[in-house]
Amino acid sequence: MRVVGVSGEGGYGGPEALRVFELPDRHAGAGEVRIRVHAAAVNPTDTFTRNGSRHEMLKALDPPYVAGMDVAGIIDEVGPGTETALAVGDRVMAIVVPQGQHGGYSDSIVLPARSVAAAPQGATLAAASTLPMNGLTARKALDMLAVPAGGTIAVTGAAGAFGGYVVQLAKADGLRVVADASEADEELVGQLGADVVVRRGDDIAANVRAVVPDGVDAVADGAIQHGLVLGAVRDGGGVASVRPFVGDTERGITVHGVWVREYMLEQEKLDELRQHVEDGVVTLRVAATYPPEQAADAQARLERGGTRGRLVIQFRDEP
Numbered sequence: 001m002r003v004v005g006v007s008g009e010g011g012y013g014g015p016e017a018l019r020v021f022e023l024p025d026r027h028a029g030a031g032e033v034r035i036r037v038h039a040a041a042v043n044p045t046d047t048f049t050r051n052g053s054r055h056e057m058l059k060a061l062d063p064p065y066v067a068g069m070d071v072a073g074i075i076d077e078v079g080p081g082t083e084t085a086l087a088v089g090d091r092v093m094a095i096v097v098p099q100g101q102h103g104g105y106s107d108s109i110v111l112p113a114r115s116v117a118a119a120p121q122g123a124t125l126a127a128a129s130t131l132p133m134n135g136l137t138a139r140k141a142l143d144m145l146a147v148p149a150g151g152t153i154a155v156t157g158a159a160g161a162f163g164g165y166v167v168q169l170a171k172a173d174g175l176r177v178v179a180d181a182s183e184a185d186e187e188l189v190g191q192l193g194a195d196v197v198v199r200r201g202d203d204i205a206a207n208v209r210a211v212v213p214d215g216v217d218a219v220a221d222g223a224i225q226h227g228l229v230l231g232a233v234r235d236g237g238g239v240a241s242v243r244p245f246v247g248d249t250e251r252g253i254t255v256h257g258v259w260v261r262e263y264m265l266e267q268e269k270l271d272e273l274r275q276h277v278e279d280g281v282v283t284l285r286v287a288a289t290y291p292p293e294q295a296a297d298a299q300a301r302l303e304r305g306g307t308r309g310r311l312v313i314q315f316r317d318e319p
Contacts (some may be wrong), residue, residue: 001025004105004295004313005064011053011071015296015303021064023101026110028079033086035094038318039129039289040104041070041296042311043161050299061100067261068104069096072119072129074319076108084113084245091319097204097253097264105295107315113282115272120277120284124318127284130161130310135273135282137260138165138220141240142173154208154232157222158194159185161285161310162242166220166284167192177197178208178216180223181261188308192283194274205231246304285309 001024006017014081030061046067048054060063073094075086086092094116096104097196120129141162146188153170158179172175173191178195180201189197198207206217215234225248229239233247236252239245263269276282287309290298298311 001106002292002315003066003101003103003107004292005066005101005103006067007175008063008065009052009055009059011063012050012055015048015300017048018296018299019064020292025108026080027152028077028082030079030081031112032079032082032110033084033116034077034108034110035071035073035116036072036076036316037071037104037107037109038125038316039072039315040068040106040111040313040315041071042295042302042313043131043133044130044302045069046105047299047303049103056197058100064101066101066103066105067098068106068313069098069133070094070131071096071104071106071109071217071318075116078113082113084099086113086116091125091128092116093119093128093132094265095136095270096260105292107292111112112265114267115270116267117267117274120274121276123284124286124314125291125310126246126314127286128317129312130284130286130308131273131277131282132270133260134161134310135165136263136266136269137162137242137258138169139273140260140263141166141220141242141256141258142169145173145220145238145240146256147217147238150176151211151217152178154216154219155194155222155228156200156204156225156229157178158189158192159180159308160222161222161292164192165221165282167194169276170220172276172281178211180204180207185199188221202228204228208317218250225294286312
């Protein structure tokens with residue numbers, strides 16, 4: 001099997017550190033399926049494996065270290081005794097928790113069957129690979145915030161993958177959505193379904209309060225603005241943060257750390273996301289695809305910022 005990764009200590013660095021490695025094939029065990037991967041999405045968290053930020057977590061494991069939290073492809077093996085409706089030949093998408101040589105940047109991967117769901121009908125596998133991690137993160141954030149239907153949520157980083165999914169899932173939950181955007185992204189965020197679009201920036205709290213004077217019920221902070229968003233929230237409201245929150249909260253506002261790994265076996269929630277795509281509730285966005293040999297170019301483009309939609313490593317052509 002082929003993977004894209006880094007060789008570990010001494011091999012970390014910028015995007016150019018990524019290389020293609022050959023590893024032995026793996027087989028599905030009890031409770032697992034093996035996927036012949038066609039596409040793997042590229043996410044900001046993947047860069048931490050490449051640049052050495054996770055070295056302390058990885059140093060006891062054998063390199064190469066392989067990142068990647070989303071894949072889509074075709075099941076080619078079901079482990080013995082695995083109780084699942086999934087079958088060999090099914091088009092699927094899956095969430096991956098990378099560890100050592102196990103990561104989504106692989107042309108074959110073995111995963112718990114409950115981390116896998118059918119890919120949305122009518123979507124390419126490249127598009128399907130953009131949904132699991134960010135979609136489940138958005139679902140987790142909304143579940144933790146638990147804003148009742150009719151309530152109001154603000155979303156920062158609304159033009160990004162996580163933020164865009166929050167906007168669309170929040171609307172499906174019956175919420176009013178106030179979302180931020182740069183001038184260039186206002187039309188996009190409006191098309192995603194935001195009820196009100198405000199200008200993004202360090203004055204996000206004031207911009208939201210100009211629209212919702214009493215404060216929103218919650219903020220999903222996809223732009224990782226930490227304490228800058230607190231002023232937008234009503235007393236006793238909530239903030240969902242996708243990175244460890246920096247600073248102190250105020251006025252009884254609860255800050256929820258959103259760890260998508262807690263949803264890695266939530267197959268029903270992943271399948272619900274599939275249904276939302278098929279129903280036109282959730283939009284899949286692919287910015288560009290790259291062969292594995294050009295994964296460095298994909299991460300370099302990601303780090304330059306401004307990408308709308310996900311970059312995807314394509315290991316195989318669409319079936």
